Amino acid sequence: MSWLLDETHLADLARGATLLGTGGGGDPYIGRLLVAEAIKEHGPITVLDPDEVDDDLFVIPTAMMGAPTVMVEKVPRGTEPVVALRTLEERLGRRAQATMPIECGGLNSMVPLLVAARAGLPVVDADGMGRAFPELQMETFGVYGVHASPMVVAGDRHETVVIDTGDDDVRMERLARACAIQFGGAALIAEYAMTGADVKRVAIPRTLSLGIGAGRAIREAREAHRDPFAALAEYFAGTIYRNVRPLFRGKVTDVERRTTGGFTRGACTVTGHDDGVLELRFQNEHLLALRDGVPVCVVPDLICVVDDTTAEPITTEGLRYGQRVVVLGISTPDIMRTPEALAVFGPAAFGIDQPFVPIEQLVTDEVRQPLAV
Amino acid sequence: MSWLLDETHLADLARGATLLGTGGGGDPYIGRLLVAEAIKEHGPITVLDPDEVDDDLFVIPTAMMGAPTVMVEKVPRGTEPVVALRTLEERLGRRAQATMPIECGGLNSMVPLLVAARAGLPVVDADGMGRAFPELQMETFGVYGVHASPMVVAGDRHETVVIDTGDDDVRMERLARACAIQFGGAALIAEYAMTGADVKRVAIPRTLSLGIGAGRAIREAREAHRDPFAALAEYFAGTIYRNVRPLFRGKVTDVERRTTGGFTRGACTVTGHDDGVLELRFQNEHLLALRDGVPVCVVPDLICVVDDTTAEPITTEGLRYGQRVVVLGISTPDIMRTPEALAVFGPAAFGIDQPFVPIEQLVTDEVRQPLAV
Numbered sequence: 001m002s003w004l005l006d007e008t009h010l011a012d013l014a015r016g017a018t019l020l021g022t023g024g025g026g027d028p029y030i031g032r033l034l035v036a037e038a039i040k041e042h043g044p045i046t047v048l049d050p051d052e053v054d055d056d057l058f059v060i061p062t063a064m065m066g067a068p069t070v071m072v073e074k075v076p077r078g079t080e081p082v083v084a085l086r087t088l089e090e091r092l093g094r095r096a097q098a099t100m101p102i103e104c105g106g107l108n109s110m111v112p113l114l115v116a117a118r119a120g121l122p123v124v125d126a127d128g129m130g131r132a133f134p135e136l137q138m139e140t141f142g143v144y145g146v147h148a149s150p151m152v153v154a155g156d157r158h159e160t161v162v163i164d165t166g167d168d169d170v171r172m173e174r175l176a177r178a179c180a181i182q183f184g185g186a187a188l189i190a191e192y193a194m195t196g197a198d199v200k201r202v203a204i205p206r207t208l209s210l211g212i213g214a215g216r217a218i219r220e221a222r223e224a225h226r227d228p229f230a231a232l233a234e235y236f237a238g239t240i241y242r243n244v245r246p247l248f249r250g251k252v253t254d255v256e257r258r259t260t261g262g263f264t265r266g267a268c269t270v271t272g273h274d275d276g277v278l279e280l281r282f283q284n285e286h287l288l289a290l291r292d293g294v295p296v297c298v299v300p301d302l303i304c305v306v307d308d309t310t311a312e313p314i315t316t317e318g319l320r321y322g323q324r325v326v327v328l329g330i331s332t333p334d335i336m337r338t339p340e341a342l343a344v345f346g347p348a349a350f351g352i353d354q355p356f357v358p359i360e361q362l363v364t365d366e367v368r369q370p371l372a373v
Numbered sequence: 374m375s376w377l378l379d380e381t382h383l384a385d386l387a388r389g390a391t392l393l394g395t396g397g398g399g400d401p402y403i404g405r406l407l408v409a410e411a412i413k414e415h416g417p418i419t420v421l422d423p424d425e426v427d428d429d430l431f432v433i434p435t436a437m438m439g440a441p442t443v444m445v446e447k448v449p450r451g452t453e454p455v456v457a458l459r460t461l462e463e464r465l466g467r468r469a470q471a472t473m474p475i476e477c478g479g480l481n482s483m484v485p486l487l488v489a490a491r492a493g494l495p496v497v498d499a500d501g502m503g504r505a506f507p508e509l510q511m512e513t514f515g516v517y518g519v520h521a522s523p524m525v526v527a528g529d530r531h532e533t534v535v536i537d538t539g540d541d542d543v544r545m546e547r548l549a550r551a552c553a554i555q556f557g558g559a560a561l562i563a564e565y566a567m568t569g570a571d572v573k574r575v576a577i578p579r580t581l582s583l584g585i586g587a588g589r590a591i592r593e594a595r596e597a598h599r600d601p602f603a604a605l606a607e608y609f610a611g612t613i614y615r616n617v618r619p620l621f622r623g624k625v626t627d628v629e630r631r632t633t634g635g636f637t638r639g640a641c642t643v644t645g646h647d648d649g650v651l652e653l654r655f656q657n658e659h660l661l662a663l664r665d666g667v668p669v670c671v672v673p674d675l676i677c678v679v680d681d682t683t684a685e686p687i688t689t690e691g692l693r694y695g696q697r698v699v700v701l702g703i704s705t706p707d708i709m710r711t712p713e714a715l716a717v718f719g720p721a722a723f724g725i726d727q728p729f730v731p732i733e734q735l736v737t738d739e740v741r742q743p744l745a746v
Contacts, residue, residue, distance in 0.1 A: 091464075091535075161548055162464075162535035171555075175534055178551035182544075 001052070002122065005113065006044040007036050009212050015313065016215030017109035019232075020207070022302045023316040024264070024285035025106015025132030026064065026071035034078045035110050038117035045113055046122035048098060050205045057196035059124055060085050060096035062115045063108045065136060065153075065176060066186025067264045067284065071107055072317060077156055080188035081115045084154040088190040091150050091162055100124040100199070102139060102192060104207035105132030105285070106315070111188070126203035128192065129345075130336050131302050134263055134284035136176055137169035138345040140335055141192045144202040148172045151191030155183040177262045185262060204335055210239055218311045228311035229326065236330060243331040245363040247289055247296050248278035249308055252323040257316065268305075268319050270327060278327055280305070282316045287350050289327060297329035299352070300336050300345050301359040304328045329359040374425065375495065378486065379417040380409050382585050388686065389588030390482035392605075393580070395675045396689040397637070397658035398479015398505030399437065399444035407451045408483050411490035418486055419495035421471060423578045430569035432497055433458050433469035435488045436481045438509060438526070438549060439559025440637045440657065444480055445690060450529055453561035454488045457527040461563040464523050464535055473497040473572070475512060475565060477580035478505030478658075479688075484561070499576035501565065502718075503709050504675050507636055507657035509549055510542035511718040513708055514565045517575040521545045524564030528556040550635045558635065577708055583612055591684045601684035602699065609703060616704040618736040620662055620669050621651035622681055625696040630689070641678075641692050643700060651700055653678070655689045660723050662700060670702035672725070673709050673718050674732040677701045702732040 014028040021028075039045065053059075062081045064071060089095050099112045099119070104127040116123040128139035136148060150164040153176050161179045165171040172191075180187040194202070213235055221231035233244040250272040257266035263283050270278040279290045286303035289296050297303045305314045308324045335341065337358065343349070346356045387401040394401075412418065426432075435454045437444060462468050472485045472492070477500040489496040501512035509521060523537040526549050534552045538544040545564075553560040567575070586608055594604035606617040623645040630639035636656050643651040652663045659676035662669050670676045678687045681697045708714065710731065716722070719729045 087537075155544075157539075157541070157544075159536075159538040159541070159544060159548070161537075161552075163532075164460075164534075165532040166530075168530070168532070171528075171530075171532060174555045175532070175552055178555050179534075179548055182547045182551050 002046055002048050004044040005047050007039050010036055012215030012219060013109055013212045014215065015218055016211035016213065017105055018313040018315060019214050019304050019306070020211055020302065021105030021132040021313070021315060022285045022304055023282055024134065025103060025108060027315055027318070028107050028110050030072070030075055031107045031110030031114065034076070035113045035117065038078070038114050042117045042120065045116045047208060048122045048124045050124055050126040050199050050203055053098070053124060053196035053199055055195060055197035057097050058094055058193070059098045059100050059196065059199060060088055060190050060193045061100040061102045062112050062188070062190050063102045064111050064186060064188050066180050067259050067262055070185030070259065074184055074186050076188060078114060080154045080156060080158065081111055081190065082118050083158050083160060084152040084188050084190035085115055085119060087152045087154065087160045087162060088150065088193060092193060096121060098122045098124050100203070101127040101208060102141070103127055103129040103132050104211055105129065108132070109208065109211050123208065124199055125208045126199055126205050127207045128203060130204040130207060130332055131300065132285050133345055136173040136191065138349070139192065140204055140341060141194065141202045142169040143341045143344050146192055146194045146198050146202050148191040151176065151189060153179045153183070154188045181262045204333055210241070213239070222310060229328070232311065232328070240333040241330055243360045245329040245359050246365060247303070247327040247329045247363065248272065248276070248291060249326050250278065252319055252321055252325060255319045255321065264316060266316065268316070270325060280327070283350060284316070286316065288347065288352055288354065289329065295354050295357070296362050297359050298347050298354055298356050299350060300332050302330035302332065304330060329363060331359045375419055375421050377417040378420050380412050383409055385588030385592060386482055386585045387588065388591055389584035389586065390478055391686040391688060392587050392677050392679070393584055393675065394478030394505040394686070394688060395658045395677055396655055397507065398476060398481060400688055400691070401480050401483050403445070403448055404480045404483030404487065407449070408486045408490065411451070411487050415490045415493065418489045420581060421495050421497045423497055423499040423572050423576055426471070426497060426569035426572055428568060428570035430470050431467055431566070432471045432473050432569065432572060433461055433563050433566045434473040434475045435485050435561070435563050436475045437484050437559060438562050439553050440632050440635055443558030443632070447557055447559050449561060451487060453527045453529060453531065454484050454563065455491050456531050456533060457525040457561050457563035458488055458492060460525045460527065460533045460535060461523065461566060465566060469494060471495045471497050473576070474500040474581065475514070476500055476502040476505050477584055478502065481505070482581065482584050496581070497572055498581040499572060499578050500580045501576055503577040503580060503705055504673065505658050506718055509546040509564065511722070512542070512565065513577055513714060514567065514575045515542040516714045516717050519565055519567045519571050519575050521564040524549065524562060526552045526556070527561045554635045577706055583614070586612070595683060602701070605684065605701070613706040614703055616733045618702040618732050619738060620676070620700040620702045620736065621645065621649070621664060622699050623651065625692055625694055625698060628692045628694065637690060639689065641689070643698060653700070656723060657689070659689065661720065661725055661727065662702065668727050668730070669735050670732050671720050671727055671729050672723060673705045675703035675705065677703060702736060704732045
């Protein structure tokens with residue numbers, strides 16, 4: 001069933017999308033302000049359930065790309081993603097009937113809402129990453145045969161670049177990234193145009209709702225003075241993500257972060273209050289968690305660093321020495337764990353020399369009371 | 374009057390265009406082979422005099438971009454510039470009635486001929502650089518109000534990128550360069566679409582003929598055992614370039630060359646047989662000649678290094694220790710020396726802290742017998 005998204009959903013969505021950003025995806029804060037403004041001006045946004053869209057609905061997903069460290073500082077005008085969408089419509093000779101996220105984690109939970117409000121389009125409740133990923137080819141869309149080209153990169157002076165690399169989404173990513181760097185490290189994009197029939201086949205369903213639901217679970221637990229970790233575990237158990245696993249509790253004792261080649265890369269060490277060390281490696285997003293050198297969560301499963309009391313998610317660019325954190329692992333849906341999917345965004349795609357093992361096999365403990373202090 | 378260009382013109386054009394390349398522009402050798410093949414298949418090419426074209430003739434210039442060091446090693450398929458042209462036609466919704474060089478020096482004397490032969494179009498005898506320059510905004514086209522956008526960059530797998538930066542040709546250059554680097558350091562382009570009326574206003578006329586004429590002057594002097602330097606001076610005196618000045622004679626004693634950021638940058642020292650030193654600085658093309666520290670030729674005037682006996686032009690990537698060379702300076706046409714033009718491709722545009730002074734004021738000696746040994 002379609003439903004209306006209004007300003008009251010945005011705080012929960014921002015929190016939940018930051019959690020699903022698994023450290024990256026860009027802080028949704030500025031995107032949230034832009035969406036709130038657009039909803040105030042244009043009214044609430046119609047959200048379409050992916051299982052119910054017409055097979056011939058024409059969908060153009062929209063997003064921001066760039067290093068999260070840049071995205072939090074380079075505020076978009078807000079009109080660029082609409083320029084990207086319109087430019088792609090011109091190239092394709094067809095008007096979009098809906099937009100959709102390509103990524104449900106971080107800022108990109110908000111960008112399609114901005115486009116939806118401004119362009120008067122509904123948004124489809126689905127995405128192609130099921131979390132955040134650093135590169136544009138890391139999409140179930142491409143894995144299952146819907147490719148990015150032609151795609152548009154738009155800059156803040158409404159410059160446009162239309163890239164067509166046929167079915168080579170990696171080459172598309174390289175070209176788009178090179179352009180985004182020229183646009184100052186971040187840019188707005190429209191890509192992976194598809195039909196409603198494609199959405200049903202290649203997208204991860206209801207991940208916009210998932211962000212709102214996860215954010216709401218944390219908020220409501222806090223309001224009720226319940227353990228937010230238990231609330232999260234309970235919420236995810238009712239979704240296709242299913243499992244939340246505690247990976248570690250401790251203090252951030254080291255963060256190394258570089259913005260190179262259009263990405264934020266680095267590592268973080270969390271030291272246990274009693275003993276033990278958890279190491280996190282990231283490229284925009286967390287990719288690998290090693291507990292005392294042993295893998296406990298591997299991409300594409302989600303590694304989420306949150307405040308150890310409030311469960312507020314912390315992004316990789318927000319990591320600071322001394323933060324007291326809990327690190328959670330969350331399992332990804334089956335559509336993201338097939339051999340074809342793992343070839344595109346499994347550990348080997350990031351140069352990580354570890355096999356993918358599902359979090360629920362690596363960590364058999366479930367989240368139980370009392371995890372919160 | 375229009376005329377037919379066939380295979381018999383190509384050797385002279387290659388030599389003359391290398392001279393006009395002022396060290397850069399890419400060695401025309403491979404382009405010449407591709408054009409010879411295309412002429413063999415499709416017949417000779419109609420060359421249109423720029424003063425005689427219809428005002429509403431629709432012209433799409435075509436070219437290759439990239440570091441000369443890459444262009445001599447990365448052989449194009451030959452079909453990419455036609456893909457670039459066709460993609461720009463689609464974007465503009467209008468078929469080209471002619472193509473034209475954007476650059477008369479080096480490889481880009483040949484690329485429009487390849488397109489002309491393959492696409493069955495005439496080529497306009499004019500260009501926008503009047504020599505070779507390293508960056509795409511360095512065009513009289515843009516100086517006088519015809520901008521590059523929208524423009525197309527095509528890769529060797531027929532990937533296309535359509536860039537639209539409005540009237541900001543510098544931003545276009547940055548984006549196109551970033552894409553060319555992703556395409557391996559060189560790519561084929563179509564840009565600066567214009568009408569016949571524009572051509573008359575913004576282009577440097579008859580620079581394709583100029584390349585052929587300069588190459589022929591050298592060849593015929595050699596065949597007649599005359600001094601090729603005197604022959605060149607005599608030939609240029611009858612063109613809008615007018616002045617050829619001897620800058621130095623000596624031996625190449627040092628060459629420094631780096632391929633960075635998509636350009637070949639460096640410096641060359643020529644040591645005199647008796648005394649004195651000439652220093653050349655280049656970014657793809659020679660930009661400044663200093664004789665014993667004193668400027669003797671400054672961009673956009675042409676600095677041409679040639680063999681001291683045969684007057685065969687030597688490109689910056691062809692410079693080798695021990696070569697015995699003559700360095701010539703050639704004055705550029707008035708359209709390239711206005712304040713607006715110098716702002717775009719004068720010394721300051723290259724970060725050179727020297728004012729532009731016309732070669733004919735810096736060097737008052739004319740080429741006289743006996744310059745050849």
